[in-house]
Amino acid sequence: MAVVFDKPHALVDMPMHYCPGCTHGIIHRLVAEVIDELGIEGRTIGIAPVGCSVMAYDYFACDMIEAAHGRAPAVATGVKRSDPDKHIVFTYQGDGDLASIGMAETVHAAARNENITVIFVNNAIYGMTGGQMAPTSLPGQVTQTSPYGRDTKHCGFPIRVCEMLSELEGPEYLERVTVNSVANIRKAKKAIKKAFQNQIDGKGFSLVEVVSSCPTNWGMTPQAALKWIDDNMLPYYPLGVYKDRSAEEDAK
Amino acid sequence: MADKVLMKGNEAIAEAAICAGCRHYFGYPITPQTEIAAYMAKKMPKIGGCFLQAESEVAAINMVYGVAATGKRVMTSSSSPGISLKAEGLSYMAGADLPALIVNVQRGGPGLGGIQPSQSDYFQATRGGGHGDYRMLVLAPASVQEMASLTVKGFDLADKYRMTAMILADGTMGQMMEPVSLDFPEAEKVEKPWATTGTDMAREHNIVNSLFLQPDELERVNFERYERYAYIEANETMYEEYLMEDAEICVAAFGIASRVAKNAINEARKQGIKVGMIRPITLWPFPVAPFAAAADKVKSFISVELSMGQMIEDIKLATSCKKPVTLCNRAGGIIPSPEQVLEAIQKAAKNGGAE
Numbered sequence: 001m002a003v004v005f006d007k008p009h010a011l012v013d014m015p016m017h018y019c020p021g022c023t024h025g026i027i028h029r030l031v032a033e034v035i036d037e038l039g040i041e042g043r044t045i046g047i048a049p050v051g052c053s054v055m056a057y058d059y060f061a062c063d064m065i066e067a068a069h070g071r072a073p074a075v076a077t078g079v080k081r082s083d084p085d086k087h088i089v090f091t092y093q094g095d096g097d098l099a100s101i102g103m104a105e106t107v108h109a110a111a112r113n114e115n116i117t118v119i120f121v122n123n124a125i126y127g128m129t130g131g132q133m134a135p136t137s138l139p140g141q142v143t144q145t146s147p148y149g150r151d152t153k154h155c156g157f158p159i160r161v162c163e164m165l166s167e168l169e170g171p172e173y174l175e176r177v178t179v180n181s182v183a184n185i186r187k188a189k190k191a192i193k194k195a196f197q198n199q200i201d202g203k204g205f206s207l208v209e210v211v212s213s214c215p216t217n218w219g220m221t222p223q224a225a226l227k228w229i230d231d232n233m234l235p236y237y238p239l240g241v242y243k244d245r246s247a248e249e250d251a252k
Numbered sequence: 253m254a255d256k257v258l259m260k261g262n263e264a265i266a267e268a269a270i271c272a273g274c275r276h277y278f279g280y281p282i283t284p285q286t287e288i289a290a291y292m293a294k295k296m297p298k299i300g301g302c303f304l305q306a307e308s309e310v311a312a313i314n315m316v317y318g319v320a321a322t323g324k325r326v327m328t329s330s331s332s333p334g335i336s337l338k339a340e341g342l343s344y345m346a347g348a349d350l351p352a353l354i355v356n357v358q359r360g361g362p363g364l365g366g367i368q369p370s371q372s373d374y375f376q377a378t379r380g381g382g383h384g385d386y387r388m389l390v391l392a393p394a395s396v397q398e399m400a401s402l403t404v405k406g407f408d409l410a411d412k413y414r415m416t417a418m419i420l421a422d423g424t425m426g427q428m429m430e431p432v433s434l435d436f437p438e439a440e441k442v443e444k445p446w447a448t449t450g451t452d453m454a455r456e457h458n459i460v461n462s463l464f465l466q467p468d469e470l471e472r473v474n475f476e477r478y479e480r481y482a483y484i485e486a487n488e489t490m491y492e493e494y495l496m497e498d499a500e501i502c503v504a505a506f507g508i509a510s511r512v513a514k515n516a517i518n519e520a521r522k523q524g525i526k527v528g529m530i531r532p533i534t535l536w537p538f539p540v541a542p543f544a545a546a547a548d549k550v551k552s553f554i555s556v557e558l559s560m561g562q563m564i565e566d567i568k569l570a571t572s573c574k575k576p577v578t579l580c581n582r583a584g585g586i587i588p589s590p591e592q593v594l595e596a597i598q599k600a601a602k603n604g605g606a607e
Contacts, residue, residue, distance in 0.1 A: 012457075041451065041453060042450050042451050042452040042453040042454070043450040043452070044450065045321075045322075045448050045449075045450060047318075054463060055463075057459045057461055058459070060457070061451075061457055062450070062451060062457055063448035063449065063450055063451055063457050063458045063459075064448065064457060064458075064459045064460070064461075065317075065318070065321050065448055065459070065460040065461070066348070066459070066460065066461040066462065066463055067314065067317070067344075068314060068317075068340055068341065068344045071310070071311070071314035071317075071341075074306070074310075074311040074312075074314035074315050074317075074318065075314050075315070075317050075318040075321070076318060077304070077311075077315050077318060078276070078278070078314070078315040078316060078317060078318020078319040078320075078321070078322075078326070079318040079319070079321060079322055079448070080318075081276060081302045081304065081315070081318075081319065082276065082318065082319045082322040082324050082449075083322065083449065086449075086450060087322070087449070087450065088450075104307055104308060104310075104311065105307070105310075105311055105314070107307075108306075108307035108311065
């Protein structure tokens with residue numbers, strides 16, 4: 001019988017700990033499919049963050065490193081510089097990890113045009129610790145630590161990472177995607193593949209921001225959470241390519 | 253014997269690291285150790301190595317973590333306030349059993365403190381520096397030659413025991429110039445099958461990690477680590493004894509303090525005072541045995557330190573408080589003078605050992 005659907009080789013065959021309806025599973029799969037398609041599993045080293053995806057080191061079949069909270073881009077820098085010709089290095093980070101505690105590491109890896117791939121999962125909340133306000137939580141968003149809704153007068157505004165990094169001279173490629181529909185999942189995979197291909201081609205820092213859901217901590221059904229992305233997240237975090245230096249240069 | 257070259261302590265560390273096969277250095281500028289970074293910045297690109305100035309000490313130690321995870325020799329250097337920032341990474345490296353060399357050219361603290369020499373990070377270094385149950389190998393050079401040779405030794409020990417080794421120097425050691433031989437013994441090659449260098453599709457994936465959510469699993473790795481530490485305590489302790497055969501007073505000092513103390517001891521000997529010195533070279537593992545043995549022979553101990561008295565606690569532990577231990581110290585970036593140490597020795601001699 002012909003196999004029409006299978007687990008990517010770059011994913012280990014084990015149950016994941018993610019909540020029902022969480023989009024981490026989809027994003028893991030997309031990264032693994034890309035690793036398979038590019039034939040780079042044997043030379044890839046992934047860096048897991050602190051947060052919901054902390055145990056990504058168990059799920060990807062390539063070599064994996066668990067980094068301290070927010071430090072994945074610095075760890076990735078070390079791994080990449082250790083053997084730039086061989087190592088394909090990606091970080092997989094959430095919004096608290098990448099845009100709060102690890103913002104300095106993110107910005108400077110981008111500014112250096114460090115030749116790594118960053119998968120940035122933005123679901124506007126700290127999931128692992130039970131739903132606290134994140135650097136990307138929306139104005140008015142109710143979380144455990146913003147129980148009356150995020151008050152921008154008190155704790156400021158959410159950070160648009162792709163827009164902010166696009167002001168830097170350094171990074172090669174910045175794109176924001178989402179995974180709340182089949183069509184969007186296809187586009188997300190294309191972006192992730194480009195982010196890895198850029199690294200193979202030596203082009204430099206490539207970050208894909210994946211707008212994600214957190215049904216558990218948003219207090220919604222998985223379906224409602226996917227709709228919440230369309231209704232609330234995407235107006236604040238518009239999808240699109242924020243920087244593509246090679247394409248810009250080709251256009252000149 | 254190989255030729256000697258005149259070098260600054262900081263430069264000797266950098267050159268010795270290169271001799272030891274270190275090709276990756278990450279750091280952030282801070283006085284009084286920036287010569288190490290400057291030396292690496294100049295040398296590394298010419299020998300196919302990597303010098304990278306990180307955005308912070310936090311980033312630097314995590315870049316070190318990344319290279320260490322791939323099994324290559326790697327180092328960072330800093331001074332006291334910067335080491336506090338690296339403490340997070342030191343704890344993670346201990347938890348993930350990663351080898352690397354860390355250099356702390358100490359300055360006075362706490363806080364921003366000053367930029368003059370100090371030994372006030374003894375507690376921080378010998379107790380690990382970061383959170384959790386762990387140790388670091390701590391090597392305390394007392395000459396520019398030792399700045400170099402202990403750097404090489406530090407890399408070897410770090411690889412052998414899969415842990416971080418720290419060179420605990422001070423501003424004086426970093427800045428002073430002395431002749432150095434850069435002829436080092438060949439290190440044993442250590443295999444690193446745990447390194448994350450890509451599976452090459454030929455093995456199961458390696459995972460470098462310090463997270464163990466099951467308490468029995470976390471307890472097990474802690475117990476295993478401490479078995480390794482016990483082996484190191486039994487086999488890797490280094491110290492120098494000076495005129496201890498007939499000593500009635502034992503001075504304890506490391507690093508620059510031991511150089512000052514030696515002058516004072518020589519002067520005291522001329523005056524007929526039977527005084528000697530134990531100089532710990534490894535601060536962890538602390539040389540417990542020679543201090544315990546001395547406690548049965550001498551009348552008292554004097555700990556000479558550039559701090560408010562930190563090593564003195566380890567001396568009291570090592571000697572089970574059998575004999576009095578007094579402190580002869582300066583702090584805040586000031587080095588005790590030979591006269592001050594001599595005075596402390598004379599006082600101890602007059603009191604029949606005790607101050």
